[in-house]
Amino acid sequence: MSVDTYWTKVAAVREALAEAKPSTAAEVIAILKEHDPMTVHLTGDAFYSGSGDxxxxxxxxxxxxxxxxxxEADHYYVIRHEGTGEALTYIEGDVYAGDSRPR
Known part of the structure; x- marks a missing residue:
């Protein structure tokens, strides 16, 4: 994959998220799996490459x-949807359904 193609796909991820306005973890993960250029060697449920730009x-x-x-940092956080209460954990690009912060 060329660098131009990679960044075009990253832009598509960000556009798809903005357009869909997902309210559940499953919806976010489905969008990332469909559009994000990082599709192999995932440790999370999906990957978000948008932080690279x-x-x-x-x-x-x-x-x-x-x-x-x-x-904890800009590369390690939990976000929650204010309507559904669903959560996503983001760790250095890896995205996990639910709240996986340390307790």
Missing amino acids: GGSLAEDLEAAGWRYAWA
């Missing part, structure tokens, strides 16, 4: 009602 999963989902529930 200055994006943030939390920022990309803010308009859809997702808010920070907890943050």
Whole structure:
């Protein structure tokens, strides 16, 4: 995959999230799996490559009602949807359904 193709796919992920305004973890994960260029060697339920161009999963989902529930750093946080209560954990690009912060 060329670099141009990679960044075109990253832009498509961000556009798909903005357009769909997902309210569940499953919806977010489905969009990431369909559009994100990183599809192999995943450790999470999906991967978000948008941070490579200055994006943030939390920022990309803010308009859809997702808010920070907890943050250790800009690369390790939990966001929760204000309507459904569903959560996503983001760790250095890996995205997991649910709240996986340390207790």
